[in-house]
Amino acid sequence: MPVVTALRATRRRGVALHVDDEYVCVISESLVARWRLFKGRELTDDDLAAVRAAASAERVMGDAYRLLGHRARSREELRRRLLAKDHDEAAVSEALERLTADGLLDDAAFARGYAADKRRLAGWGEERIRRGLRQLGVAPHDIDDALRGAGEDDELDRALAVLRKRGAPEPPLEAARRRAFQALERRGYSTSVAFAAVRIWSEDPSARPN
Missing domain, CATH: 1.10.10 (Arc Repressor Mutant, subunit A)
Incomplete structure (x- = not known):
């Protein structure tokens, strides 16, 4: 039967678990307490597997909280980032379900x-x-x-705001219009909105900066 042979504190407030003189994984102090782990404690194979799974879940959740602390993320984006850190796919799926249930992923x-x-x-x-x-x-x-709810008029206003930041069109006018149209298309404005915004910007003095 596997036996805990060492529990060594790590620099990151974790505990390195050694079983039968072999390193197993880093676990939290709360996990040590929950499983009543101590040097000489005997574990069944199922116990050891459960401790490994719990430690994996802790690591996944820790990384997930850190990533979400930087900025909001979609469920799929967070899944990709966690898998890129070599976390177990099942542990990642479980973490995503927990975060969704807690309202942290929406x-x-x-x-x-x-x-x-x-x-x-x-x-x-x-x-x-x-x-x-x-x-x-x-x-x-x-x-x-x-x-939904963002009408074409709203999008036209935003497109005009983008063009106003460019300043008044410089001659030759057709070249300025073409560059402005391409800039709006790159930003994802529809052809109709980009065309209307460029026309107003290039022809209506009120659409130009003072």
């Missing part, structure tokens, strides 16, 4: 916040926002909900 809320930030801070159009959310693995219905 793709619908994430999509709304992402869309609002990209409109306001980056001046993105709806198509680029849609592409960005798709790349982050957000479900189509959550994307549609996040973009």
